[in-house]
Amino acid sequence: MHHDPVAAHVTQPRVGVLLVNLGTPDAPTPAAIRRYLGEFLSDPRVIEIPRAIWWPILHGFILPFRPRRLAHAYASIWYENGAPLLVHTRALAAGVEAGLSGGNGEPAIPVFPAMRYGSPSIASALADARERGVRRLVVIPLYPQYSATTTASVMDAVFDNLSGERWMPELRSVHSYHDDPGYIAALAESVRRHWDAHGRGEHLLMSFHGIPQRYFDAGDPYHCLCHKTARLLAEALDLDDSTCSVTFQSRFGKAPWLQPYTDERIDALAAAGVRRLDAICPGFASDCLETLEEMAMQYGDRFRAAGGEALRYIPALNADDAHVEAITTLARRQLDGWMPDAIDPELIARRAAVL
Structure with a gap:
């Protein structure tokens, strides 16, 4: 196929959106x-331990054994597709993508899903965008609270x-949307829908x-952003400190993590007489191992064992x-001013004549 560099260089840049989630294994094996895990736990942003110390731990103790222990957990939540x-x-x-196209004759804006770890990779999504002529790209990490x-x-x-890249695309990105009105409204709607279907529990646990x-001590704002999300959600639902809690789950290792810990708060709520506990995980855009297996299954069993009647997980x-x-x-907010226009054939012809 003949490639016309002049046309490529003067054509109105096509826009696209890259949606990036955390990632998942390709199979529950x-x-x-x-x-x-090898890719995830090798990221220096995730594990801020010197490589000389972390590498023997990762390759000598974690990767040889932990995957076998996790296989059953992943299998328990795996969908048919x-x-x-x-x-x-x-x-x-x-x-x-359907929402951005608008259905009113607007040019289609491609949206590329990608995973930070695993498939489809960010590299493959960027290659797909390049093949489709995207020169302006909005990157939306699907983490409402920045970390x-x-x-x-x-x-x-x-x-x-x-x-x-010889010719890098122009980029815009969403830093955080922890307090975005649309996101808070969507969370509140999901809780109300759950209450309408199952009745209202005595307490709402908001676990991040x-x-x-x-x-956090080094300056990561994540803890504060989680609390703002929780405060806004509580206000939207007319809840106070007696009817909702903010906690943090999925800690790993012996060092202190953000507190209060979800498992300990669950024990305390059961001991205080809460029998029906509603739980939501506002930091997860999509359901995954931490929501479907850890929260709904593990913590559900823990709550019942501590004397509670039912922990009802509200889906992501x-x-x-x-x-x-x-x-x-x-x-759309990021795309403002970037929406594609038609190719200008006269501009192409003038550039070609000059070259």
Whole structure:
């Protein structure tokens, strides 16, 4: 196929959106989980331990054994059509693409789903965008609350994968949307929908993924952003400190992580007489191992063992209409002034004559 560099250089840049989620193993098997964990736990944004200390731990103790222990957990939440996080992220991307196209004759704006770790990779999504002529790209890491361990890591990977490009695309990115009105409204709607279907529990637990306390002490704003999200959600639902709690889950290792810990708070609520506990994980855009297995299954069993009656997990926003609308609005905000126009044939002809 003949490639016309003049036309490529003077054509109105095509815009696109890159939606990036954390990632997932390709299959619920020890081998696939080992590959995924190897990539995830090798990220210096995630593990801020000197390589000389961390590498023997990772390759000598974690990767040889942990994947086998996790295989059953992943298998317990796996969908027929794949990993929940990947299935929901693809559905969200399709919804956002449909929302951006508008159905009113506007040119289609492609939306590329990608995973920070695993497949489809950021590299493959960027290559797809390049093949489709995208010269202006909005990057939306699907982490509502910014952290260096998540959002910054995504941007690291984007720039790393573009470092060899001769003609890099223009980039805009969403730093955080922890207090975005559309996102808060979508969360509140999901809780109300749960209450309408199952009745209202006595307490709402808002559990976020934890990070090591020393990351927060070093300046990571994640803890504060989580609390603002929780405050806004509580206000939208007319809850106070007696009827809701903010906690942090999924800690790993012996060092202190953000507190209060979700498991300990669950024990305390059961001991205080709470029998029906509603739980939501506002930091997860899509359901995954931490929500479906850790929260719904592990913590559900723990709550019952501590004397509670039922922990009712409220699903992540996934590809709900309100979530699609919120992310589409974020994308449109970044796309302002970037919307594609038609190719100017006269400009191409003038440039070609000069060259």
